[in-house]
Amino acid sequence: MPRTASVDVLVVKALEVDEPEWCVGHGEDGAQYKADILHQGPDVTLTYDGHEVSVASLVQAPFSESSSTEPGVSLSLLGQTLDPAGLHAFADVLTEHAQQLRDLADELAALLARGGQ
Known part of the structure; x- marks a missing residue:
């Protein structure tokens, strides 16, 4: 066989x-x-x-x-x-990061207004 x-x-x-x-x-x-x-x-x-x-x-x-x-x-x-919840959570974090960038922009503007010091 x-x-x-x-x-x-x-x-x-x-x-x-x-x-x-x-x-x-x-x-x-x-x-x-x-x-x-x-x-x-x-x-x-x-x-x-x-x-x-x-x-x-x-x-x-x-x-x-x-x-x-x-x-x-x-x-x-x-x-x-x-997923939808994760995408919303990430968008929320991006909103927080955007505020941090705005704060840095304000800090940079103030620094430059003082002549970079």
């Missing part, structure tokens, strides 16, 4: 997945496994004085095995994906 063995093989074929209407497509996203599939919305580029500060977009990894499968917002400034 012939012996048999189980051998793991990688089969490459196209997989059709439901796509949310906000997804801008997948193109050459390089997903090798179902868990690698990432839906991404259009980028929202945050700039200041012609310089890119961060990019944000809706994202969803519907088959992820290591993170949430719910939609979130990817923020390049953090390198993280946030």
Whole structure:
């Protein structure tokens, strides 16, 4: 009687997945496994004085095995994906940082008004 063995093989074929209407497509996203599939919305580029500060977009990894499968917002400034509560919390922190920057601007203005001393 012939012996048999189980051998793991990688089969490459196209997989059709439901796509949310906000997804801008997948193109050459390089997903090798179902868990690698990432839906991404259009980028929202945050700039200041012609310089890119961060990019944000809706994202969803519907088959992820290591993170949430719910939609979130990817923020390049953090390198993280946030849920609504996390995004609001981050926006609150940015508001606090904005006040710190305003305070520094006032301190700098006063310093310059005294001749830099």
